[in-house]
Amino acid sequence: MRLIKPRLLVGIVIVSIFSVLGLLVPLFAPEDPTAWNTYFRNLPPSAEHIMGTNNLGQDIFWLLTWSIRNSLWIGLGVSAAATVIGVLVGIFSGFVGGITDRVLTLLMDVVIAVPSLPILILISALLGGKSSLWIIAGVLVVFNWPWPGRQARAMALSLREREFINVAGASGENTLKIIVWEILPFMLGWALANFINTILVAISAESGLAIIGLASLKDATLGTMIYWAMQHQALLLEKWLWILSPILSIMLLFIGLFLVSTGWSDYFATRRGRQ
Amino acid sequence: MKKYLAIASLLVLISLLSACAAAPAAESGDAAAAGDEMTFVDTPRRETLILDNLGGTLERPDFFNPYAPGVDMGRGFHEVCLDNLWEINTTTGEQFPSLAAEMPKALNEEYTSFEVKLREGIYWDDGVEFTADDVVYTLQLGLTNDKLPIHGWSIDYLKDVRAVDKYTVVIDTNRSQPRFSKDLGATIWDATRFWPVPKHIWENQDPTTFVAFPPTCIAQYKYSKHDPNGNWTLWELREDWERTAVGMVAGKPGPKYLLWNFVGTEEKRILAMINNDVDILQDITPESMEVLNNRSDAVRAWHAGFPYADFDDPCERGIAFNNSQFPYDQWQVRWALALATDIKNVSLGTFAGMLRVSPLAVPPVAAVQNAYHKPLVERLLAMELPDGYKPFDPTFATAMAEIFNEQGVGGDLPTTEAELIDLFGVGWWKYDVDQAAKLLEEVGFTRNAEGKWLLPDGTPWSIAINAPVDFEVQSGRLAFAVADSWSKFGVDASVNTMTGGSFWNASSTGEYQAGSYWPGCAIGPDIYPNVSFWHQKFIVETGQPAPGNQHRHKSDELARILDELEKVTSDDPRNVELSKDLLMQMALEMHWIPMFGTSKFVPVNETYFTNYPTADNYYEGPWWWWSNFKYIVAQIEPKQ
Amino acid sequence: MIRVRNVCLHYQTVQGTVKAVENVSFDIFDGEILGIAGESGCGKSTLMKGIYGNVEAPLALTQGSIEMEIEQAGERQVIPSTQFHRYWWEHISYIPQASMSVLNPVVRIQDQFFDSYLRADVRALGKQQLQGRIAEYLRELELPVEVLHSYPHQLSGGMRQRVIVALATFVHPRFVLADEPTTALDVVVQRGILTMLVNLQRQLQNTFILVSHDMGVHYQITDRMVIMYAGQVVEIAPTAILFERPRHPYTQLLINSLPRLGDDTQRFGIGGRPPSLLAPPAGCRFAARCHLADDQCRQVQPPLVEVEPGHFAACLKHEWVTEIPLVGGGESA
């Protein structure tokens, strides 16, 4: 039995490639790749434009890296916020109990019952534009924290019954300390897996909105890139690099993130099993 | 419940079966034109003209009450079923009598009483004759039903309506209406408030909720059937088509069947046309046109070659501001933005250069361009900003031709300057960022180290341009192209892509900075009906919905000219002269930045039908979605 | 009988090979109750798996053999442990540790009875008759028949365990393996179940193998005992003799570390902890905790020798075990 399964390894490799493509490479972009008519339109791939240019006179490669960057940031930001809020609220709710717990649980149930996509569409459709990347991110956070919240609550409830929590209490640790030092360490593995999953959800939601034209279309994300390519009939004009590069990127990125998330959970489970 | 079960239980099994079984059927579109091929609605393909239904899937396909707010007038309903008293000839921009026997006759000098003579011998498709009673009944609907959207207008406009005899109606108005026929007849696209309905069908119904299904038609087609899912509507030529206005005026009926069909997203629509499954497409992007050109020999656009599109759509696109809000309340700022617009690049970015520019607030359609743009070139050249700067640049058309020739796409272009101006417009404002910067600095704007513009108070200047997201592609793209241009000038410009609701709401309440709107419309030399709303008396506070002058531009001079214009009739020679003054004044004030006429790629497929109107066969504009389509379709002929 | 010869059972784990059972040999005779005792981690449960022939990865029988001798169709047959699964339940059955989780939680007890029986003549009875037979059997064991229609979680721990005993003995297998059958049960219940086991064994005249860490339990019901320590057998003897004169210091310490009711002598635990089975020491595995151990013990693996007839011990100092008094403490290792 190997410690790190090939699955996790493949995932890590894919995610690393995308991290480099999205977080490092864009720094070297020669010009703002979102500007129109920077280059001649519809150039074939060449040394200068390794993926060619599109109908809008943008360099497809640099546009792609910017798109990956923005998509990643949305994913990371939303996921970080949602996971942190969810875990904190969940632990608080589970640990404190009583009426606080009931109100928070109800709140989480309500948010879960309200379908998020229509609300997202509604808000992004009606607000649109520049601020919408932030607003979309905000709405995504609002709709995504209850899931980790509920799980964290359940975990807090069961952890609360563990004896070392009582021992910690008897050792004079206060509630905050117990949450941070006794409960949180047991949630980190799960929280990381959840974090990665929420990245998927956030990127997916944003690009879904973009594909139907409702995200912030001036910003480069994988979704808006698909949108513009579709708008300019890249499919029928067989400009494959333009239309397929973001589609395949999303697929690969998602597979990579998913593999990391499940691989990590597995790895974590085996590590725990060992102890 | 049965239906749910039926659909659910059969789907899996059947999909597998039909995956194989039905596949060949899908390819039928490729088959040759010959033969007795049938359409999917079981009509002979050769006798069925198939049109693209721009309105999309109808949620209520069996609803034919033209006075209900939620009705869809497209899909053939107002094109070939309803008819107007007066229709419009889009080549001249002039009206002609359709249901009416002649143009209205003013019965007094004040233009408050009119006599309308109806054509005799026109029948509804159920065999009942169309008479003055129908007209009176319909006009009174608005007067008596306060739940109809036209109610307010009717009360305000109409004083009295009465039938003098079977074919004569007299209408008294509350105020002087020198352009009476424009109010009750079709102009651009259609009239908005008067389609005669059959009194004998309607009189016992509640007009606010009446579904009017099946519709009783008065034009030469009648309702045949529709898709319960709302994708298509089929119309059939009336056997008694000679008893309709079109029959009488044009003497020809058109194809036996008309099928309006919605096939989905743009790529699906153009694929359908490539497969010869649709004969007329309405509004597509230049890229789609490119696909069509690449893939089909049977398809042609308005121009057979570059630039393909018809530039004569009667509304022009540009960037409007809320002129009551800082800093757009300053003409220097608006002018600076105009001069910072690299119009050639914007044209390329929007529709690959297939656009006609207009420096004036009315669209450069042929009739209007001849009446205003061309005669005003001298005055435009002489026009000076207060600092003496002459902003006009007449070289746009020739410069564009050069670009196209460089790109190698200009082979089909004309060569003389006059022809190029006919095609690409008389010119536009100079692209002069220095002058733009000078204007801005004059009102206290500064630049930071990175070359970004700062407002006089030192905060960064950013502009968000409203743009429609899922409709009116040209305006959307224009916004992005302009934002791109302005960004290069150092203004932080971005685009708010908005759905209809918020887009129009922002326009009406003025809660926006800039927007890619199309307030400049006109179809003929008489532009007053389309510019009257600019009067400053309609300005309301930002936040309140405005009845007119949504851009909240305040100008005593414009108001003065408009007041004068209101009093002159269409045929008065002073009309054009006053309009010229108005347009020049508007240009000087730069109350919004008009840019391009609307380009419509209106491709047709000539596999089954011919004699579509085209640039080479310009008997009508290619306005398939207008009410005057009933006259166009009369000219379209089956191939052989 | 079942012959266990030189058996090594090893687990493959992430950290390495855990030598759970090392070179174990003994016989299980027909008609006896054999007890296997030892601390947790001594390999007694693993050995049970081996004896039951239920060896699956990561566990592997790396050396030795286990054979079962049975009478079938009038002939004596010797069956290797790899084939035991063919005889499961019919000739050899298994009672697991009393636990909530060994019965299918979502199936009624009766259906679980039905699931188990393979023997053709039992199958042939048909559902109706089989049901009657089961009910009858439960009555014999003084169990309420209603339990058949219950779900496992509806029964108390003791009742569940008795049902499992009934399940495991219904077709009268020759060998019944019971792995800690009463651990975690209350003493009263424990006594009931053990009594039931003893009675059953007397009635069926078959062989019971009982694994328990509780020396009291062994004292009460087993005939012969195998003491295991760190994967090895350290002593085998008839129960009474083992308690009377243990010949391995571990056995002796174990017995003496237990307080007895009514006995006020000071008792001491054994200090230290068993060696890791990943890398067991070279010599006697108990040497580190043994008060008798010397350098030889730490270097030489003591063999299992017959110290008196039927009494085997693996200790170089077995002669001294009862001679040298136990010292107090051992609290620190």
Add this chain to the structure above:
Amino acid sequence: MAVVRFLAVRLMVYVLVVWIGVTIIFFVPRFVPGNPVEVMMGKLLSQGTTMDPVLVESMRKTLTELFGLEGTLWEQYSSFLSRVILTQDFGPSLSYYPTPVSMLVARALPWSLGLLLTALLTSWLLGNLIGLLAGYYNKKNLSKLIETGAMIVYPIPYYILALLLVILFAYIWPIFPFVFQVSGTPGSWPWIQSVAYNSFLPLVSIVAVSLGWWIISMKAMVIDTKEEDFVQYARSRGVSDHKIMLGYVARTAILPQITVLALSIGGVFGGALITEILFGYPGVGSLIYKAILGSDYNLMLGTISISIVAVATATLVLDLIYPFIDPRIRYK
């Protein structure tokens, strides 16, 4: 009595969830810019027709009145609540005025349900079956292959898969229609055939993705369950292999899957929004989208409320019936 108390509390939570959810759907559209009157005005005026300001003003007033948008938000809200509670009527659609919302929903619902229920049940059954086999025989190479396949398909957003399917099977290799066009008389065989043929790609795009999930989750559950004591013990009791797989492993592992299935059925009423839009499928998802684009308050409420009620009901029903699905819960 305890049952009654439990039911009362549970119902109260249910009502609260639905009420709060619906309230959100009532207020959110009204607080963001955009309103149905302006949409309607825009629709009527965008064609370039004469913008007589007087007409604009009077029309705006009439429409505001017709759409019930007069008065304060609170008045609108209370009249909405009382109407919905008393008559379960969401009123007329605003963008298709005066068509009742209920009529539009009634037309779209069978389509969404047909597509999604089929997709859901197919993928659930198939996914759990494959997951069971793959998990039960998890040492086999085929099982690993299946898991790898599922892992590759599952994380792909369903609309991306939909796009790919369209590119592959409607464009490059055109065996499926590019256009959703049902022909024939509703209910007839050609119609059914045409529905199935047209629904195939959307169906596949949803099935493929959810199939991946069911396989992965079932497989994981089966592998865990396989290690449970009662399964091990059943094996040592000589219970036959297929009996262990079906009666022991599958029976237990399927329970959480039933939970998720019930919740997913609740989600069906919301439609698969983006899939429906991309395929032009005439379901609730498309309707929600249109309602939003047209700022059609009533239609939004009508369509999204169904989804809220469905999800809440699914959880409620699940809580109520779970004891009957899982005997362990009943007597706890």
Add this chain to the structure above:
Amino acid sequence: MSDKFLEIKNVSKIYRIGGLLGQTKIAAVDNVNLALERGKPQVLSIVGESGSGKTTLARMLLHLIQPTHGEILIDGMQTGGQLNGAQLKAFRRRAQPIFQNPFESFSSRKTVDTYLFETARNILGAQTQAAANRAVDEALVNVGLSAERVVGRYPNQFSGGELQRISVARAMIPRPELIVADEPVSMIDASMRMNVVNLFKKLRDDFKVTILYITHDLSTAYYVSDQIAIMYRGSIVESGPSAKVLKTPSHPYTELLLDSVAKIGEKWNEVVRLPDLETKEYGYKGCKFAGRCPYAREVCRQARPPIVTLDEQSQVHCFKPVDYQHPAPVSGS
């Protein structure tokens, strides 16, 4: 101040069990009274089977759960209800717990010494690192361990016995007057149990700590305790000096328990009756043991048995010693 060090007055804890269907109330602890005198450190064993309420009682004593009725006073300090931070600290300085599962008593993600230092700082109030070190060191030495062996290690690096001794060391750091040990040795191997149990005697004698030893194991209870209380279904059925209670039991249940223990050196003979399905007995109107009691008469099933004081220190809840006389109503029930 009262002369009682620990007073448990009419304490009950009532749970509702059952979810959706058939919710019932169960008195896990039913009107328990107990008192220990000040200045007489001793080991008090509370013995009972599973479901007797002994753990619930322990948790109430430790302020982990609140009694439904009654009050608990430790050193005159009320432990029921909400305590503020200072009160809680004061309480913990007086009373410290030891829990059942040594492997669960310390977070696997932390080194075990962190709990020791936390206790030294928070409860004992050590101001400096040196003071804390001293306290920890001393406590570890007292349980036969040393700081070098413990500091910096994770729980999985210790045996159960060692961990439990560390638990004792931790509990001893603030020098409490009371230690409540809930089944402290049930998860430890038999050979090491005495290492922990002997500690309790040492703590009592050397540090004057009163120890509440909660267990199901009569042998260790007899071995270690001065006083003993037998609990059955939430009530204390018999209490008194351990030798007296276990040598001459007065309550039939105590008799049954003693009979059932798998003792070494004395074999079982007669068959005992096993208890009914468990939960039924909670609802009994009369004596909860009546259903299993061989001496039960009608009165036992109808009325609560009285508290019979046998001598100064011993009490029993039974009709038998008073010859089945219906008592005057018992106060406080």
